[in-house]
Amino acid sequence: MHIRPGRYHHGDLRAALLNRAEETLREKGPAALSLRELARDLGVSHAAPSRHFKDKQALLDALALTGFERLDETLKASRERADESFAERLAVMAHAYVGFATANAELLDLMYSIKHDPEASEALDAAAQRWSEQIVELIGEGQRQGQVREGPMERVGLPVFVTLHGYASMAVSGMLPLETIEHGLDDVIAYILQGCAPE
Amino acid sequence: MHIRPGRYHHGDLRAALLNRAEETLREKGPAALSLRELARDLGVSHAAPSRHFKDKQALLDALALTGFERLDETLKASRERADESFAERLAVMAHAYVGFATANAELLDLMYSIKHDPEASEALDAAAQRWSEQIVELIGEGQRQGQVREGPMERVGLPVFVTLHGYASMAVSGMLPLETIEHGLDDVIAYILQGCAPE
DNA sequence: ACTTCAATGTAGGCGATGACAACAATGCTG
DNA sequence: CAGCATTGTTGTCATCGCCTACATTGAAGT
Numbered sequence: 497m498h499i500r501p502g503r504y505h506h507g508d509l510r511a512a513l514l515n516r517a518e519e520t521l522r523e524k525g526p527a528a529l530s531l532r533e534l535a536r537d538l539g540v541s542h543a544a545p546s547r548h549f550k551d552k553q554a555l556l557d558a559l560a561l562t563g564f565e566r567l568d569e570t571l572k573a574s575r576e577r578a579d580e581s582f583a584e585r586l587a588v589m590a591h592a593y594v595g596f597a598t599a600n601a602e603l604l605d606l607m608y609s610i611k612h613d614p615e616a617s618e619a620l621d622a623a624a625q626r627w628s629e630q631i632v633e634l635i636g637e638g639q640r641q642g643q644v645r646e647g648p649m650e651r652v653g654l655p656v657f658v659t660l661h662g663y664a665s666m667a668v669s670g671m672l673p674l675e676t677i678e679h680g681l682d683d684v685i686a687y688i689l690q691g692c693a694p695e
Numbered sequence: 696m697h698i699r700p701g702r703y704h705h706g707d708l709r710a711a712l713l714n715r716a717e718e719t720l721r722e723k724g725p726a727a728l729s730l731r732e733l734a735r736d737l738g739v740s741h742a743a744p745s746r747h748f749k750d751k752q753a754l755l756d757a758l759a760l761t762g763f764e765r766l767d768e769t770l771k772a773s774r775e776r777a778d779e780s781f782a783e784r785l786a787v788m789a790h791a792y793v794g795f796a797t798a799n800a801e802l803l804d805l806m807y808s809i810k811h812d813p814e815a816s817e818a819l820d821a822a823a824q825r826w827s828e829q830i831v832e833l834i835g836e837g838q839r840q841g842q843v844r845e846g847p848m849e850r851v852g853l854p855v856f857v858t859l860h861g862y863a864s865m866a867v868s869g870m871l872p873l874e875t876i877e878h879g880l881d882d883v884i885a886y887i888l889q890g891c892a893p894e
Numbered sequence: 895a896c897t898t899c900a901a902t903g904t905a906g907g908c909g910a911t912g913a914c915a916a917c918a919a920t921g922c923t924g
Numbered sequence: 925c926a927g928c929a930t931t932g933t934t935g936t937c938a939t940c941g942c943c944t945a946c947a948t949t950g951a952a953g954t
């Protein structure tokens with residue numbers, strides 16, 4: 497337990513709560529996440545978190561938002577090492593996304609779970625939008641290279657996006673045999689390339 | 696509130712709890728689901744549910760299991776009205792799956808959320824397996840018709856399965872614009888057909 | 895028909911939680 | 925240095941999940 501002796505102001509309690517919340521989410525799942533336990537772990541009183549988050553759900557929503565932000569960064573970083581070909585860039589992005597998902601299984605569940613607060617939905621929708629924009633940009637590049645059929649971005653990009661997301665979700669759900677996951681992504685990438693190729 | 700005056704044994708409390716739990720899940724989400732509230736709603740004491748479910752998580756797991764059972768039935772029923780062509784059967788199954796998902800958004804989330812109890816995982820994995828077997832059977836039929844490329848069932852079927860699942864998940868997540876969802880499934884079906892076609 | 899026992903209820907207790915209110919300490923700004 | 929915003933603390937309350945012990949009912953066996 498971390499206690500800062502003699503200090504009253506934590507300094508950056510909000511960030512510390514989010515970090516600790518993510519650890520608890522990873523270890524025990526969302527149902528076991530407790531504001532009071534987070535406060536104890538960080539050496540503050542049980543009501544301190546309420547100075548930073550309106551309620552428990554607000555903290556979970558903020559955590560989901562950080563997930564999207566980190567996903568965005570992960571995908572942007574992956575682009576820097578991709579070859580120029582569409583197939584190579586798709587493969588790199590797919591591996592980056594599934595890598596992120598696998599390393600953050602519970603966080604991915606939280607990110608995409610149904611939100612009941614309209615305000616939270618707006619912020620999270622915007623964050624999810626930024627990440628799917630990377631798919632749209634990739635599809636546009638594929639179209640320029642003649643590797644992807646013509647058509648409005650969202651109509652050609654959506655199938656690609658839902659395939660990657662579906663695979664990532666199933667990979668982290670624990671419901672697929674490990675051997676299926678191991679080479680499944682390569683099969684999925686090949687299928688995407690064929691699925692969105694010009695007819 | 697339903698109360699059975701003068702009765703002590705409910706008669707079928709387990710089923711009633713599951714039905715009521717699904718209603719609460721639909722209306723308020725998993726975080727708001729409360730065993731005591733379910734008991735109050737059904738006119739029994741707060742400890743009665745524990746005679747049927749070891750704990751709250753056991754009830755949620757049982758609810759997820761009923762979801763898979765109903766999904767299985769929905770997909771089997773959809774096959775009866777499908778044409779013989781692979782494309783038609785795929786379309787019918789896709790619409791049935793997304794229809795089920797859309798009508799049961801929170802239940803779908805629950806069904807595929809990460810399970811921490813190994814016993815629950817086994818039962819749910821078996822249930823999910825039965826539903827993905829229908830995909831495998833469909834893919835086999837497509838291969839016989841020459842509409843799907845050759846290859847092991849699980850390697851050709853997995854991309855199809857994750858695409859449908861990813862689309863259903865995104866459709867219910869509330870993160871896609873409605874107009875994208877409206878005709879998105881047709882785009883996804885066309886993409887699947889092309890993605891798994893012989894090269 | 896009666897007894898026994900399993901199934902399924904009820905009543906109560908306990909510790910933990912989320913949320914709220916009132917007060918306290920600190921740091922920043924003018 | 926004063927004032928105020930920010931960010932803590934202490935305390936309270938209602939509700940919850942889970943557990944134990946007891947009560948009621950229904951089914952099975954004799």
